[in-house]
Amino acid sequence: MKVGIDKLGFYAPKTYLDLETLAQARNVDSHKYTIGIGQKKMALPSYSEDVITMALEAADSILDDLDKQSIDTVLFATETAVDFSKAAGIYMHSLLGLKPSVRILEVKQACYASTGALFMACDHVKVHPSARVLILASDVAWYGFETAGEATQGAGAIAMVVSAQPRIAEVFEGQVITENRSDFYRPSYSSIPVVDGKLSIESYKTLLKKVEMKVSFPYICFHMPFAKMANKANEILEFPMSDENLNIIKDYGSEIGNIYNGSLYLSLLSLIMKANEDLSQQTIGMFSYGSGAIGEFFTITFSNDYNKAIHRKHIDSMFENRISLSIKQYHHMMEFYQEREASSDFLLEDKYVYDHQKFVLHAISKGHREYKRI
Numbered sequence: 001m002k003v004g005i006d007k008l009g010f011y012a013p014k015t016y017l018d019l020e021t022l023a024q025a026r027n028v029d030s031h032k033y034t035i036g037i038g039q040k041k042m043a044l045p046s047y048s049e050d051v052i053t054m055a056l057e058a059a060d061s062i063l064d065d066l067d068k069q070s071i072d073t074v075l076f077a078t079e080t081a082v083d084f085s086k087a088a089g090i091y092m093h094s095l096l097g098l099k100p101s102v103r104i105l106e107v108k109q110a111c112y113a114s115t116g117a118l119f120m121a122c123d124h125v126k127v128h129p130s131a132r133v134l135i136l137a138s139d140v141a142w143y144g145f146e147t148a149g150e151a152t153q154g155a156g157a158i159a160m161v162v163s164a165q166p167r168i169a170e171v172f173e174g175q176v177i178t179e180n181r182s183d184f185y186r187p188s189y190s191s192i193p194v195v196d197g198k199l200s201i202e203s204y205k206t207l208l209k210k211v212e213m214k215v216s217f218p219y220i221c222f223h224m225p226f227a228k229m230a231n232k233a234n235e236i237l238e239f240p241m242s243d244e245n246l247n248i249i250k251d252y253g254s255e256i257g258n259i260y261n262g263s264l265y266l267s268l269l270s271l272i273m274k275a276n277e278d279l280s281q282q283t284i285g286m287f288s289y290g291s292g293a294i295g296e297f298f299t300i301t302f303s304n305d306y307n308k309a310i311h312r313k314h315i316d317s318m319f320e321n322r323i324s325l326s327i328k329q330y331h332h333m334m335e336f337y338q339e340r341e342a343s344s345d346f347l348l349e350d351k352y353v354y355d356h357q358k359f360v361l362h363a364i365s366k367g368h369r370e371y372k373r374i
């Protein structure tokens with residue numbers, strides 16, 4: 001029985017900061033960010049967006065009536081949770097028109113949770129072949145102004161439907177490596193993560209080195225906290241991929257920044273959208289890493305119809321119609337974001353809604369969030 005990814009959707013906020021602009025403001029040689037770290041832009045959540053609106057946009061772009069009738073499980077992977085009790089996906093349930101009898105859970109293990117969710121979803125579908133599982137991976141990677149991680153920030157969401165008729169790719173069992181590490185974590189008292197940047201890079205590479213890779217793959221998609229990490233990962237492999245192919249899997253990540261749980265799947269989307277060849281029946285590698293730490297290497301094989309299952313025009317137009325922020329606007333927007341996330345009450349002003357948005361965080365009332373389809 002084939003089980004795997006049937007649909008793949010992506011949403012990034014329209015607003016971004018160019019890393020040349022950031023470098024100038026921070027008095028840093030821009031090549032450090034664009035070459036040393038490999039990033040061009042960072043997507044940033046606008047005034048009416050959060051992890052839930054981004055996940056709503058990504059899911060709404062792929063779900064049809066059949067999905068809505070057959071999805072019986074929603075797994076929301078995030079390390080930017082807005083609540084310690086209520087699962088983020090519950091806020092989405094009626095706005096997406098899902099049926100009443102859906103199990104909705106939030107899952108957490110840094111950037112790896114989405115991959116853990118993918119394997120749980122595959123196992124669920126193997127037992128219930130008519131069921132579909134919606135996986136949401138949505139995060140705001142925010143380290144704070146003038147921090148070492150600032151140049152690697154980003155925001156975005158991936159939505160995937162897992163089914164027994166996987167039109168994008170069949171997913172195969174992976175190799176999991178788990179070790180207790182202190183490279184990156186966010187304790188409950190802190191709104192930003194505690195990060196040992198050098199240790200985190202070392203941990204990522206240490207876990208990857210433990211993977212037994214006996215054959216070469218034309219492409220390997222990586223969890224990409226910043227684009228240069230994919231170079232660092234590729235160069236330690238026994239069978240590295242070509243520079244040309246490496247640039248293809250890195251392309252979207254360098255335009256968006258780190259999106260934590262969605263990052264590996266953004267690399268997959270980059271491959272699907274940018275490859276200059278037909279990927280049908282090709283098997284590729286996927287490496288997922290979540291600090292703390294879990295690494296998992298697995299393979300997927302593209303279906304013959306993978307291209308038809310992607311909304312290419314929608315994704316192209318998202319990348320083409322972005323708004324570049326000044327450093328002043330960046331500061332204003334992210335100060336607003338931090339203040340809103342720390343508030344128990346908030347009411348959105350209409351001027352803060354962009355034309356392309358279908359969902360907004362409309363209000364927060366005694367800490368409970370209200371979302372609207374517009």
Ligand code: CAA
Pocket residue numbers: 029031032033035036037111148149150151152184195196197198200201204223224225226229258260289290291
């Ligand atoms: N021109 C070209 N390159 C330059 C340069 C210049 N003028 N100046 C510096 N560089 C290069 C450096 O040589 C370095 O390259 P190498 O790594 O190949 O040696 C690169 O630019 C970065 O420079 P630094 O190491 O000095 O940068 P830094 O210490 O200021 O910060 C960072 C880099 C550690 C990645 C930091 O951005 C950070 O902490 N980021 C957040 C943590 C992170 O992303 N960790 C990744 C693994 S953890 C994970 O994967 C989970 C997750 O999603 C977070």
